[in-house]
Amino acid sequence: MNQEQITEAYDAAACMYVEKCFDELSYKPLDRILISRFIEMVNGGKILDIGCGPGQTTKYIHENRGNVIGMDISGEMISAARELNPAIQFSIGDMFNLKLKDSEITGISSFYAIVNFQYPDILKIFREYYRVLNRKGILLLSFHVEEKELKVENFFETGKPLDFYYFDENKIIEILSETGFNMIEALVRFPYKEEYPSKRAYIFAEKW
Numbered sequence: 029m030n031q032e033q034i035t036e037a038y039d040a041a042a043c044m045y046v047e048k049c050f051d052e053l054s055y056k057p058l059d060r061i062l063i064s065r066f067i068e069m070v071n072g073g074k075i076l077d078i079g080c081g082p083g084q085t086t087k088y089i090h091e092n093r094g095n096v097i098g099m100d101i102s103g104e105m106i107s108a109a110r111e112l113n114p115a116i117q118f119s120i121g122d123m124f125n126l127k128l129k130d131s132e133i134t135g136i137s138s139f140y141a142i143v144n145f146q147y148p149d150i151l152k153i154f155r156e157y158y159r160v161l162n163r164k165g166i167l168l169l170s171f172h173v174e175e176k177e178l179k180v181e182n183f184f185e186t187g188k189p190l191d192f193y194y195f196d197e198n199k200i201i202e203i204l205s206e207t208g209f210n211m212i213e214a215l216v217r218f219p220y221k222e223e224y225p226s227k228r229a230y231i232f233a234e235k236w
């Protein structure tokens with residue numbers, strides 16, 4: 029599945045995605061704690077929330093810290109994010125090719141943004157994250173664990189297919205280390221009853 033098909037699926041699903049996911053942090057206490065920990069770790073400067081969707085994590089960072097930009101490749105997701113969060117800056121962008129200078133950013137949050145890509149692409153994405161972070165910049169990454177591929181034929185009732193990848197957290201840590209990141213903390217949690225029933229990993233890494 030190529031990037032165009034992935035973007036098309038998210039564009040088509042944006043309205044339904046807002047309905048299902050925009051308020052999700054209200055029933056995910058651990059995620060709120062982890063984002064708060066991320067905010068605590070990032071020392072000044074600008075945070076980029078990559079693959080932000082309608083901006084639920086961007087909103088939490090904005091309300092608890094400020095100086096955050098939400099970024100996503102789907103124009104429809106960004107339109108929804110702007111409508112729902114008029115005080116926050118959002119931009120359309122590609123995590124494989126961020127229109128940012130080297131070392132411009134102090135923190136990157138990336139919630140489930142890598143879930144439609146496979147390991148070779150993940151390495152490219154992490155290299156781009158690494159490039160734009162400054163030294164000691166922090167990455168908070170989340171994804172589904174217990175390696176498998178899930179082919180969804182009708183993503184959010186849009187009629188569009190979308191492939192998802194779950195990862196082995198140790199392989200993701202290996203790729204982060206290969207990119208040059210230092211691991212700080214990592215954890216795996218069980219799904220909440222309101223969520224799709226997959227275990228999820230959260231990794232804090234630092235540019236060294």
Ligand SMILES: C[S@@+](CC[C@H](N)C(=O)[O-])C[C@H]1O[C@@H](n2cnc3c(N)ncnc32)[C@H](O)[C@@H]1O
Binds near residue numbers: 081082085142
């Ligand atoms: C599973 S959603 C996660 C959205 C949100 N962070 C959340 O936690 O609900 C993945 C998001 O990544 C975005 N995305 C896919 N490919 C991208 C790319 N190359 N650059 C930036 N965003 C991308 C999609 O448009 C989608 O909004």
